[in-house]
Amino acid sequence: MRRGSNLPRVGDYNQVVVLEAIRRHATGLSRVEVAVLTGLSAQTVSNICRRLLEQGLVEEAGKQGVGPGKPRTLLRLAPQGRYAIGVHLDPAVVTVVVLDLLGHVVARRDHPLRPGAGPGQVLADVARDVEAVIADSGVDRERIVGLGVAAPGPVDSAAGAVVHPPNLPGWDRVDVRDLLAHATGLPVVLDKDVVAAAVGEVWAGGVGGTGSAVFFYLGTGVGTGLVLRGEVYRGASGNAGEVGHLVTGRGGAECPCGLAGCLGETSGPLHLVREAERLGVGHWDLDAGDDLLGQPTAVAAEHRASVASAFAEVCALADAGHPQARSLLDDLASRMAKAATDLVDMLDVEQVVFGGPLWSRLERTFLRVVPPLVTGGAVSRAIHPVEVRGTLVGADVAAVGAGCLVLEDAFSPRSATLLLEH
Ligand SMILES: [Zn+2]
Incomplete structure (x- = not known):
């Protein structure tokens, strides 16, 4: 099946392969080294490098002396050669970034999210922010390759639409890709937020070894991005990686699915704050129903902010050694470790990466509790180590990842790209 994309291509497949080789060597590569790495002939590499230099995608990075003979000119990616816009459409806040060709944030x-605003108004606000951030960056619009959107799932990735996301009520089926393409005049790609975050991590060089990792995105819900041999696995429709109903231990909160102890239900900030109250950690006046959390109203926005600040307090108390708060978050970390170990076993990956809006709060607990459980529990533990760590990209990983969707689509020889017609 073909994956839809309307991004302009940078050239033929060989050109993308050469660009990828150069991208992976930040200090520069000579044409001879490019030929060895890609298996292309010296003449082909020479022609492609000339085109890349002309297009401003690569630049010279000094000379490399190698014994007798002419020193070789090194080539590296030109950060200002092209840019991409990333938009993270979160249920509470919209983040827009401009990335350079290296994936670094330049603006x-x-x-x-405006309380009470429908999809049309939200996307109009996004389009206005896109224009503003382009102006902030001072970047020549001609050099912007496209705009990537990270949205809450489920998504219909072929259609570029979000379809009834539980965290964006009222968005029954919204053609985000086409609406934003129309509003901004830029080519647009859309993926689920966890998929975008995983792409961001890969683009930042965060997935080494054989390039296999599970990225846990901790936000309003919990989801995973699956990286298999350097590529993010999207599934049939862009919705791979749902782990909300993995049962991760005995007991735990009842889930609408009818079971108890589902990961999604036990890891939500509101649930954790209520548990903290029950354990006598403190009292926060959060009487509003769970349903309210997802509503696009001013009251709901206020409620979300109260939940976030109460959750931050619980995490700070746990970090300070409060016994009940610490035990509550340790239990959460153990449940997450169970889910992580199951995925590590199922996919035989070498890395577990955590990120997302809640990560900075949970980092200390998780990095203490999760690594020994995963490394000690994985079936493959006697064959290879499993690394557990936080994202290299930071708190904006979904927005940065959204921009990286564009860079990946345009500049990286992924298997999906091979299927595109031009
Ligand atoms: Zn469930």
């Missing part, structure tokens, strides 16, 4: 803006 950033965010704004809270």
Whole structure:
């Protein structure tokens, strides 16, 4: 099946392969080294490198002396050669970034979702922020390759639409890709937020070894991005990686699915704050129903902010050694470790990466509790180590990942790209 994309291509497949080789060597590669790495002939490499230099995608990075003979000119990616826009459409806040060709953020803006706004108004606000952030960056619009959107799932990735996301009520089926393409005049790609975050991590060089990892995205819900041999696995429709109903231990909160102890239900901030209250950690006045959390109203926005700040307090108390708060988060970390170990076993990956809006709060607990459970529990433990760590990209990993969707689509020889017609 073909994956839809309307991004302009940078050239033929060989050109993308050469660009990828150069991208992976930040200090520069000579044409001879490019030929060895890609298996292309010296003449082909020479022609492609000339085109890449002309297009401003690569630049010279000094000379490399190798014994007798002419020193070789090194080539590296030109950061200002092209740019990409990343938009993270979160239920509470929209973040927009401009990335250079290396995936570094050169400008950033965010704004809270306007309470009561429908999809049309939200996307109009996004389009306005995109224009503003482009102006902030001072980047020549001609050099912007496209705009990537990270949205809550489920998504219909072929259609570029979000379809009834539980965290964006009222968005029954919204053609985000086409609406934003129309509003901004830029080519647009859309993926689920966890998929975008995983792409961001890969683009940042965060997935080494054989390039296999599970990325846990901790936000309003919990989801995973699956990286298999350097490529993010999207599944049939872009919705791979749902782990909300993995049962991760005895007991735990009842889930609408009818079971108890599902990961999604036990890891939500509101649930954890209520548990903290029950354990006598503190009292936060959060009487509103769970349903309210997802509503696009001013009251709901206030409620979300109260939950976030109460959750931050619980995490700070746990970090300070409060016994009940610590035990609550340790239990959460153990449940997450169970899910992580199951996925490590199922996919035989070498890395577990955590990130997302809640990560900075949970980092200390998780990095203490999760690594020994995963490394000690994985079936493959006697064959290879499993690394557990936080994202290299930071708190904006979904927005940065959204921009990286564009860079990946345009500049990386992924298997999906091979299937595109041009
Ligand atoms: Zn469930």
